[in-house]
Amino acid sequence: MKILGILLVTTCLVTTTITLPAQTKKQAPLMIEEQGSFAVGGSVITAPGVYDPVKRGVDGQTFHGDHAYVFYQIPVKARKLPLVFWHGIGQFSKTWETTPDGREGFQNIFLRRQFSVYLMDQPRRGNAGRSTVEATIKPVPDEQSWFGTFRVGIWPNYFPGVQFSKDSATLNQYFRSMTPSLGAIDPTVVTDATAALAGKIGDLVLVTHSHSGGFGWITAMKNTHIRAIASYEPGSGFPFPAGEAPAPIASSAGPLEPTVVAKEEFLKLTKIPIIIYYGDNIPTQLDPNNPGADGWRARLAMAKLWADVVNKHGGDVTVVHLPEIGVKGNTHFPFSDLNNIEIADLLSKWLKSKGLDK
Amino acid sequence: MKILGILLVTTCLVTTTITLPAQTKKQAPLMIEEQGSFAVGGSVITAPGVYDPVKRGVDGQTFHGDHAYVFYQIPVKARKLPLVFWHGIGQFSKTWETTPDGREGFQNIFLRRQFSVYLMDQPRRGNAGRSTVEATIKPVPDEQSWFGTFRVGIWPNYFPGVQFSKDSATLNQYFRSMTPSLGAIDPTVVTDATAALAGKIGDLVLVTHSHSGGFGWITAMKNTHIRAIASYEPGSGFPFPAGEAPAPIASSAGPLEPTVVAKEEFLKLTKIPIIIYYGDNIPTQLDPNNPGADGWRARLAMAKLWADVVNKHGGDVTVVHLPEIGVKGNTHFPFSDLNNIEIADLLSKWLKSKGLDK
Numbered sequence: 001m002k003i004l005g006i007l008l009v010t011t012c013l014v015t016t017t018i019t020l021p022a023q024t025k026k027q028a029p030l031m032i033e034e035q036g037s038f039a040v041g042g043s044v045i046t047a048p049g050v051y052d053p054v055k056r057g058v059d060g061q062t063f064h065g066d067h068a069y070v071f072y073q074i075p076v077k078a079r080k081l082p083l084v085f086w087h088g089i090g091q092f093s094k095t096w097e098t099t100p101d102g103r104e105g106f107q108n109i110f111l112r113r114q115f116s117v118y119l120m121d122q123p124r125r126g127n128a129g130r131s132t133v134e135a136t137i138k139p140v141p142d143e144q145s146w147f148g149t150f151r152v153g154i155w156p157n158y159f160p161g162v163q164f165s166k167d168s169a170t171l172n173q174y175f176r177s178m179t180p181s182l183g184a185i186d187p188t189v190v191t192d193a194t195a196a197l198a199g200k201i202g203d204l205v206l207v208t209h210s211h212s213g214g215f216g217w218i219t220a221m222k223n224t225h226i227r228a229i230a231s232y233e234p235g236s237g238f239p240f241p242a243g244e245a246p247a248p249i250a251s252s253a254g255p256l257e258p259t260v261v262a263k264e265e266f267l268k269l270t271k272i273p274i275i276i277y278y279g280d281n282i283p284t285q286l287d288p289n290n291p292g293a294d295g296w297r298a299r300l301a302m303a304k305l306w307a308d309v310v311n312k313h314g315g316d317v318t319v320v321h322l323p324e325i326g327v328k329g330n331t332h333f334p335f336s337d338l339n340n341i342e343i344a345d346l347l348s349k350w351l352k353s354k355g356l357d358k
Numbered sequence: 359m360k361i362l363g364i365l366l367v368t369t370c371l372v373t374t375t376i377t378l379p380a381q382t383k384k385q386a387p388l389m390i391e392e393q394g395s396f397a398v399g400g401s402v403i404t405a406p407g408v409y410d411p412v413k414r415g416v417d418g419q420t421f422h423g424d425h426a427y428v429f430y431q432i433p434v435k436a437r438k439l440p441l442v443f444w445h446g447i448g449q450f451s452k453t454w455e456t457t458p459d460g461r462e463g464f465q466n467i468f469l470r471r472q473f474s475v476y477l478m479d480q481p482r483r484g485n486a487g488r489s490t491v492e493a494t495i496k497p498v499p500d501e502q503s504w505f506g507t508f509r510v511g512i513w514p515n516y517f518p519g520v521q522f523s524k525d526s527a528t529l530n531q532y533f534r535s536m537t538p539s540l541g542a543i544d545p546t547v548v549t550d551a552t553a554a555l556a557g558k559i560g561d562l563v564l565v566t567h568s569h570s571g572g573f574g575w576i577t578a579m580k581n582t583h584i585r586a587i588a589s590y591e592p593g594s595g596f597p598f599p600a601g602e603a604p605a606p607i608a609s610s611a612g613p614l615e616p617t618v619v620a621k622e623e624f625l626k627l628t629k630i631p632i633i634i635y636y637g638d639n640i641p642t643q644l645d646p647n648n649p650g651a652d653g654w655r656a657r658l659a660m661a662k663l664w665a666d667v668v669n670k671h672g673g674d675v676t677v678v679h680l681p682e683i684g685v686k687g688n689t690h691f692p693f694s695d696l697n698n699i700e701i702a703d704l705l706s707k708w709l710k711s712k713g714l715d716k
Binding site for chain 2: 027029030031032033034035036037038039042045046047051053054056058060061062063064065067069071076092093094097098102104108121126127128129130131132133134135136137138139140141142143144145148154155156172173175176177178179180182252288289290291292
């Protein structure tokens with residue numbers, strides 16, 4: 001161990017061969033018709049002047065940035081509509097891959113169910129790190145706070161019955177599933193790139209999580225190829241038409257404000273089926289001792305108010321609070337929790353009910 | 359178009375559906391026994407104090423960083439030794455995925471040849487962006503310089519016969535295949551994480567490119583699970599034993615220095631087969647008008663000197679300068695160039711000759 005400033009640094013070297021989880025080996029092979037990756041959307045900065053290949057200065061050079069990066073897999077006999085998966089705050093495409101405890105995530109689960117799967121890193125995140133804005137990123141210890149906000153428990157305690165493995169190897173992978181933004185998260189930049197993806201691949205079902213929930217609503221207003229949205233624990237950004245927005249909802253994580261948009265834009269969200277899921281261990285009334293979880297009480301309440309307004313205007317929004325249908329113990333990441341097959345089954349059932357799995 | 363400071367910004371929105379290249383659709387399906395992702399290696403910063411879940415300050419919190427991120431695929435009836443692919447400077451795992459012009463890269467090509475394929479993002483890059491050091495990253499236009507250094511041509515001209523598609527969509531994808539480092543590239547950090555990967559998965563063949571070439575030699579000294587190395591255009595960091603290092607080699611990109619290591623460490627590299635490839639359009643003598651390409655003249659010359667020293671001590675290093683065996687037009691990225699099947703065939707043949715493809 002070395003002392004780095006006031007901080008303690010521990011080096012983690014794995015020196016023995018660790019076998020991969022047996023569970024994944026029992027599955028049938030994935031039959032992939034096609035797989036690959038690409039950048040989509042973004043912008044180009046061009047420095048004035050003429051490029052000199054000997055001096056190699058900035059004059060006349062370009063910088064391509066702010067694109068999304070996408071890795072896609074199309075299974076044999078794929079269903080018509082692909083699923084496009086969009087991570088949340090502090091996260092990247094890993095959200096949908098192997099779970100922290102080494103089981104299959106939604107990437108593999110839905111490939112096995114014959115959906116084409118597109119995993120996106122939003123602009124300025126993960127493999128799409130080439131940002132057009134300057135960024136300074138500091139390694140600030142913050143993981144016990146995320147443990148609370150993501151409702152695994154209240155550090156150092158896990159919630160009783162939480163759908164999360166309590167071993168240290170799982171927690172190590174969980175914390176390493178985060179990666180910073182290279183610059184501000186710009187709603188226009190991230191939704192433009194996702195709309196460009198829809199323009200490139202055509203009709204799709206968008207699956208969002210947390211922070212991307214709000215961006216998903218905006219993207220669907222920008223591109224009609226987004227035929228449906230499934231959103232896991234969307235955070236801020238529920239868009240109400242002017243005159244129909246509720247009051248802010250207080251929580252010990254701070255007040256949650258509704259977003260107001262033009263009615264013409266809002267009405268676009270009444271044209272597609274939408275399902276929203278929230279997990280367990282959300283306080284039922286303002287909890288000053290647990291701000292990490294309490295913010296989700298406000299978001300769940302806002303989601304229900306929003307669904308009512310969209311549905312009043314002819315929309316088709318369903319809000320599922322998982323414990324209310326008997327699905328207990330889910331964290332902020334239901335799709336990678338221990339019961340993620342059950343969570344996937346719920347999504348499959350909904351997709352079928354809406355004719356989205358042809 | 360908007361003016362951003364002195365820089366011109368162009369927004370690139372794809373608004374029509376673009377079909378994916380037909381070429382990839384003609385292939386047989388990929389049969390994947392298992393696929394997934396994980397973080398490996400890295401360190402942990404722990405802030406002193408006790409975490410307070412209400413205040414949520416830095417006290418007592420942790421920060422897991424400096425791991426590598428790995429996405430792996432194991433095909434049905436996989437060969438014994440996996441190929442672990444390590445990107446070069448400014449790059450990430452995309453290096454080995456879909457080529458800039460939309461063809462299959464080494465990821466798919468070697469899966470089809472029944473190798474398990476592990477694609478790594480080195481610590482502080484791409485999906486492994488959670489860095490333990492502070493970083494400030496600026497969007498400096500630099501792409502015409504890379505066009506030269508990567509030997510596509512001398513901007514705005516392509517080299518005659520270069521194995522690179524000359525359309526703008528290809529160049530767009532090519533430039534967007536870069537992503538910045540989040541903090542200094544630390545040889546100890548990146549080689550520790552790669553050695554940890556070898557510790558986790560066991561015996562493997564390491565495939566390096568450019569900047570990771572030098573790191574590959576160090577990693578093989580750290581972990582004997584690295585059973586062979588294939589290196590595409592390794593840059594600096596050729597390790598010579600004390601007393602046997604050559605003089606620096608001048609180039610218009612600056613002098614190339616040899617690296618000196620303890621003889622005991624050096625001798626480890628005599629125990630494994632190594633192949634090194636360089637592409638075309640490398641000057642034959644110091645070219646003051648083309649520093650981008652001239653640096654490769656020095657690196658190729660140093661590689662040959664290094665191979666001689668390793669082989670003198672009983673090693674097995676082969677340096678292939680592709681034009682000398684009739685393979686013309688390759689850039690700094692032979693594995694994604696237009697003739698990448700031919701390049702893959704050369705690697706397959708070498709792996710077979712060394713008994714590495716059982």
